[in-house]
Amino acid sequence: MDGQISPHSDVIEALRAELGDRLSTGASIRDLHGRDEAYSTPHLPDAVAFPETTEEVSRIMALCHAHRCPVVPFGIGSSLEGHVIPLQGGISIDTSRMNRVLAVHEADLDAVVQPGVTRKQLNEELRATGLMFTVDPGANASLGGMAATRASGTNAVRYGTMRENVLALEVVLADGRVIRTGTRARKSAAGYDLTHLFLGSEGTLGIITALTVRLFGQPERISAATCAFPDVPAAVDTVILAIQSGLPMARIELLDEVQMRGMALYNPDLDMPEAPHLFLEFHGTEAGVAEQVAQFREIAEEHGASEFRWATKTEDRTRLWEARHNAYYAAQALRQGAKGVVTDSCVPISALAEAIARTKSAIAEAGLIAPLVGHVGDGNFHLSILVDPEAADEVAAAKALASRVSHIALELGGTVTGEHGVGTGKMGYMRDEHGDALDVMADIKRALDPLNLMNPGKIVEV
Amino acid sequence: MDGQISPHSDVIEALRAELGDRLSTGASIRDLHGRDEAYSTPHLPDAVAFPETTEEVSRIMALCHAHRCPVVPFGIGSSLEGHVIPLQGGISIDTSRMNRVLAVHEADLDAVVQPGVTRKQLNEELRATGLMFTVDPGANASLGGMAATRASGTNAVRYGTMRENVLALEVVLADGRVIRTGTRARKSAAGYDLTHLFLGSEGTLGIITALTVRLFGQPERISAATCAFPDVPAAVDTVILAIQSGLPMARIELLDEVQMRGMALYNPDLDMPEAPHLFLEFHGTEAGVAEQVAQFREIAEEHGASEFRWATKTEDRTRLWEARHNAYYAAQALRQGAKGVVTDSCVPISALAEAIARTKSAIAEAGLIAPLVGHVGDGNFHLSILVDPEAADEVAAAKALASRVSHIALELGGTVTGEHGVGTGKMGYMRDEHGDALDVMADIKRALDPLNLMNPGKIVEV
Known part of the structure; x- marks a missing residue:
C-alpha cells in the first residue's frame, strides 16, 4: 500500500483469507484498475479482487458491506466516462477470471455467460453453431461491462443495443444477496423489470455475475x-432517407472529412479520399x-455518392471494420501527443442533420480539431x-465545446x-436531461444501496 | 355513497371542487370501475375521477397524497388479473378522456399519445401515413393500460411487446410530481432505465400520462x-422449427382441438375442422x-398439416383475426354459463412442446374443460x-389446475x-418466480410510494 495504511486494511485482510493471491494490493495492478480509456483523473483502489464464481463475489460483497468498504466492478477497463475509477478507493472487483460461457441454447437463440466473457470470445465459441x-x-469489451453501461455500437441499427440483447441477469446486491432477474422466456409481464433496471446501472446498484444474451443466426450473405x-449533409440525408425507407441495414456509419484525414495518416494503405464517407x-x-x-x-447516388468500394470476402470486411474501429486512434494521428475529449450525442433521426450541422458550427467557432464519427442510423x-x-x-475550451454539443442534443x-x-x-x-426524474434515480439508488458502497459517485449523487 | 360516509369524503370534496362533474360517486360508475375481465372479486372505489390533462392528474395525486387516499389508474378495464380493482377503495383515475394523439413523427417512426388512446384509435389516426x-x-385496450401491464399479443413474435415499443413516458408520481423518462432518441445510456421500470408496474409506482410509442411501416404485402x-405436438413442432429457421412470421397462433370446437359452436359460419390449428x-x-x-x-406439410386456407384481402384477414380474438368468448360457448380461469404460461421455445404436453396431461387429470390458445412463436x-x-x-379444482400449469412453466x-x-x-x-428479487421489487415500491397509495395490494406486498 505504498507505505500507507489503507483505511480498509481489515477488509483486505479478510478478503486475502478468502481469495489468497487473487487479492492484490500491488502497485501496478492497482494502477491498472484506477483508470479507463476516458479523459478522467485516475484514482487507485485499495486492493483488487479476482473472483472466479458468483459465490466468491457474494462473499466479497458481504465482507465489504460489513466493513463499509466501497466496491467498483471492473471488466476490461475499456469504458470511456470514468465508470471503473474507484473515486473513494475500496475494492476493485475484476471479473476477468469469470470468463466462462455457461450454456449455449441453440434452439432458443440465447447463451448464458459469465460477465468477464468478451464479445470476441463469445463469437469465437459460437462459430460452429452458425449463431x-x-x-x-x-473495443473487445467484457459482456458484463457492456451490460452495465448499456453499450451498443455499429450494428445496433439492425440488431439493437444491450437493452434489447440481454434477457436475464444474475446480480449480487450490495449486501451479498444473489438475485436472478428475468427468465429465458422471450417475454414476461411478471412485475418490475429488474433486468432493465440493472442494465446501464454501471455497478451502482449491484454486480452482474451472469447474463443471458440473445443470439442471431449468421446471415446467408454479408456485404460491406x-x-x-461531396459533403456531410449529403451523407446524412442519405442515411435519413435509407432509414425512413425501412432499409434493414446492419451497419451505417458516418466518418467526416476530418476523421478521414486522420484515417489516411494513421493507415496510409487505406487509400480513400479525404471526403465524408459512409461505411455500410x-x-x-x-x-x-x-x-x-x-x-x-x-x-446515395441521388445525393452525389461516389467511390463505392465493396467487400464481400471475410478478410476484406474485417479490414474495413478494423479501420472503422480504430477511428479513435486515427483521430489522434491528426495531432501528435493529443488526447481526445469524446462526446456521445444521440437524437431522433429527423433532427440528425440539424444536430450535426450545429455541432460542426460549434467546432468551427471553438477553433478546435474534432473529427466526427457516428452510428448515424441510430441518430448517434x-x-x-x-x-x-x-x-x-x-x-477548458474542449470541455466547453463538449458541453455545447451535448446541449445541442438535448435541445x-x-x-x-x-x-x-x-x-x-x-x-x-443528468439534471438537464432528466429533470425531476433524476430524483427518482436517487431514490432507487438509496433503496438498493443505502450505505452508498456500490461504485459511489457515479450516475447520480446521493 | 350508498348512504355510507366514505372515509375519503374530504378528498372527494376537494376533487369535486377541482373536477366538477368529472368526479363521480354514482353507483353504476363506481361499479364499472370495481371490476375487470378477470375472475376476481370486485371492490368499489369511493369515487371515479375523469381527468383530461397531465396537470389534472398531478393535482389529483397531490390531493390524494395529502389526504392519504389510495388511487388506482383505469384504462378501459380489459385487464385480466384484477389490476384495476381498488382493493382498498379510494379514487379510480379513469384516463378515457385523455384520448388525444399528441404528435405523430413520421420521419422518426414514433407517436406521442395520451394514455386513454386505444390501439384501434391510434391505427385509425395513422392510416393516412402508411405507418x-x-x-x-x-381487446381494444388503452395504450396506458397496455404500457402499465407490459402487454403484447398476436404479433409480438415479429414486432415485440410494449417493452420494445415504448420509447419514453410521462409519469405522475405518488406525490403529484411529473417526470419524463427517456427521450425520442432511439437509444440512450443515460442512467437508470426508468421507462422500463414503469412499463409493467401496473400503476403501483406512478400513473402514465403520456407515451412515446414506436411505429412501423405497413408492409407491402400481408398474407394470412x-x-x-393431426395433433397438438405436430403443430407445436412446426412452430418450433419455423422459429428456429428464422422465418420472420408476423403472427403464429396455436388453437387446440378443444378451442376449435368452441369456435365452431360460437361461430358456425367458420366451417373449420375440430383439429388443432395454426393461424398465421x-x-x-x-x-x-x-x-x-x-x-x-x-x-408444416412435413408435420402433416392440411386444410390450408389463405386470406390476402383485408376483409378476409379481419374476419380470421376477429375469430382468433374472440377465442375467450368462443371457449365459453363450450359450457353455458361458465366463466374462464385464465393462465398465461411463457417458456423458452425449446421447452414449448414439453410445457404444452405436461399442461394437457394436467388438464386431463383434473377432468376439466380447458381450451388452449397461444402466441406460440413467443413460447406463450x-x-x-x-x-x-x-x-x-x-x-377450487380450476385454481389448483391453474397453479399446476403455472408451476410447469416455472419448472x-x-x-x-x-x-x-x-x-x-x-x-x-411471485416468490416462486423471482425468489429474493421480489424483495428488491418491494424495496423499489417503498422508495417510490412510501405511503403505499398507488394501486396498493398489487404485484408485491409491502
Whole structure:
C-alpha cells in the first residue's frame, strides 16, 4: 500500500483469507484498475479482487458491506466516462477470471455467460453453431461491462443495443444477496423489470455475475461497402432517407472529412479520399442483400455518392471494420501527443442533420480539431476533440465545446449519451436531461444501496 | 355513497371542487370501475375521477397524497388479473378522456399519445401515413393500460411487446410530481432505465400520462392463413422449427382441438375442422412473403398439416383475426354459463412442446374443460379453464389446475405471466418466480410510494 495504511486494511485482510493471491494490493495492478480509456483523473483502489464464481463475489460483497468498504466492478477497463475509477478507493472487483460461457441454447437463440466473457470470445465459441452475438462497441469489451453501461455500437441499427440483447441477469446486491432477474422466456409481464433496471446501472446498484444474451443466426450473405460524399449533409440525408425507407441495414456509419484525414495518416494503405464517407454493411439472403444494395445505391447516388468500394470476402470486411474501429486512434494521428475529449450525442433521426450541422458550427467557432464519427442510423454520433492534455486553456475550451454539443442534443430532443454511459464524465448533464426524474434515480439508488458502497459517485449523487 | 360516509369524503370534496362533474360517486360508475375481465372479486372505489390533462392528474395525486387516499389508474378495464380493482377503495383515475394523439413523427417512426388512446384509435389516426402501431392484445385496450401491464399479443413474435415499443413516458408520481423518462432518441445510456421500470408496474409506482410509442411501416404485402394438424405436438413442432429457421412470421397462433370446437359452436359460419390449428400471418415484400409462405408450408406439410386456407384481402384477414380474438368468448360457448380461469404460461421455445404436453396431461387429470390458445412463436400460451362460478369445488379444482400449469412453466425456465401481468391473480406465484428479487421489487415500491397509495395490494406486498 505504498507505505500507507489503507483505511480498509481489515477488509483486505479478510478478503486475502478468502481469495489468497487473487487479492492484490500491488502497485501496478492497482494502477491498472484506477483508470479507463476516458479523459478522467485516475484514482487507485485499495486492493483488487479476482473472483472466479458468483459465490466468491457474494462473499466479497458481504465482507465489504460489513466493513463499509466501497466496491467498483471492473471488466476490461475499456469504458470511456470514468465508470471503473474507484473515486473513494475500496475494492476493485475484476471479473476477468469469470470468463466462462455457461450454456449455449441453440434452439432458443440465447447463451448464458459469465460477465468477464468478451464479445470476441463469445463469437469465437459460437462459430460452429452458425449463431452470433451482435452487439459490437468496437473495443473487445467484457459482456458484463457492456451490460452495465448499456453499450451498443455499429450494428445496433439492425440488431439493437444491450437493452434489447440481454434477457436475464444474475446480480449480487450490495449486501451479498444473489438475485436472478428475468427468465429465458422471450417475454414476461411478471412485475418490475429488474433486468432493465440493472442494465446501464454501471455497478451502482449491484454486480452482474451472469447474463443471458440473445443470439442471431449468421446471415446467408454479408456485404460491406464504403462510399464518399461531396459533403456531410449529403451523407446524412442519405442515411435519413435509407432509414425512413425501412432499409434493414446492419451497419451505417458516418466518418467526416476530418476523421478521414486522420484515417489516411494513421493507415496510409487505406487509400480513400479525404471526403465524408459512409461505411455500410448489408445482411440477408443473396436476393435480399442485392435488393438492399440496389435501393441504397440509388438513394446515395441521388445525393452525389461516389467511390463505392465493396467487400464481400471475410478478410476484406474485417479490414474495413478494423479501420472503422480504430477511428479513435486515427483521430489522434491528426495531432501528435493529443488526447481526445469524446462526446456521445444521440437524437431522433429527423433532427440528425440539424444536430450535426450545429455541432460542426460549434467546432468551427471553438477553433478546435474534432473529427466526427457516428452510428448515424441510430441518430448517434461522436466527436473526439483533440487537445494537448498539458494546456489547461485548451482542455477548458474542449470541455466547453463538449458541453455545447451535448446541449445541442438535448435541445433537439435527444440524449447526451447514446451508448458510452454516464460514469463521472456525463454526470453534470443528468439534471438537464432528466429533470425531476433524476430524483427518482436517487431514490432507487438509496433503496438498493443505502450505505452508498456500490461504485459511489457515479450516475447520480446521493 | 350508498348512504355510507366514505372515509375519503374530504378528498372527494376537494376533487369535486377541482373536477366538477368529472368526479363521480354514482353507483353504476363506481361499479364499472370495481371490476375487470378477470375472475376476481370486485371492490368499489369511493369515487371515479375523469381527468383530461397531465396537470389534472398531478393535482389529483397531490390531493390524494395529502389526504392519504389510495388511487388506482383505469384504462378501459380489459385487464385480466384484477389490476384495476381498488382493493382498498379510494379514487379510480379513469384516463378515457385523455384520448388525444399528441404528435405523430413520421420521419422518426414514433407517436406521442395520451394514455386513454386505444390501439384501434391510434391505427385509425395513422392510416393516412402508411405507418402502424403493432402491439395487439386482442381487446381494444388503452395504450396506458397496455404500457402499465407490459402487454403484447398476436404479433409480438415479429414486432415485440410494449417493452420494445415504448420509447419514453410521462409519469405522475405518488406525490403529484411529473417526470419524463427517456427521450425520442432511439437509444440512450443515460442512467437508470426508468421507462422500463414503469412499463409493467401496473400503476403501483406512478400513473402514465403520456407515451412515446414506436411505429412501423405497413408492409407491402400481408398474407394470412390457417391450417389444421393431426395433433397438438405436430403443430407445436412446426412452430418450433419455423422459429428456429428464422422465418420472420408476423403472427403464429396455436388453437387446440378443444378451442376449435368452441369456435365452431360460437361461430358456425367458420366451417373449420375440430383439429388443432395454426393461424398465421406473413408480412413483407411480394417476393419476401412468397418465400416465407413456401418455407413455412414445407415445414408444416412435413408435420402433416392440411386444410390450408389463405386470406390476402383485408376483409378476409379481419374476419380470421376477429375469430382468433374472440377465442375467450368462443371457449365459453363450450359450457353455458361458465366463466374462464385464465393462465398465461411463457417458456423458452425449446421447452414449448414439453410445457404444452405436461399442461394437457394436467388438464386431463383434473377432468376439466380447458381450451388452449397461444402466441406460440413467443413460447406463450393460455388456458381458459371453464367452471361454474357458483360451484366452489369446481372453482377450487380450476385454481389448483391453474397453479399446476403455472408451476410447469416455472419448472421449465419460464414465467407464470407472459403478457397478462400480475395484478392480484398472479401475486401468489411471485416468490416462486423471482425468489429474493421480489424483495428488491418491494424495496423499489417503498422508495417510490412510501405511503403505499398507488394501486396498493398489487404485484408485491409491502
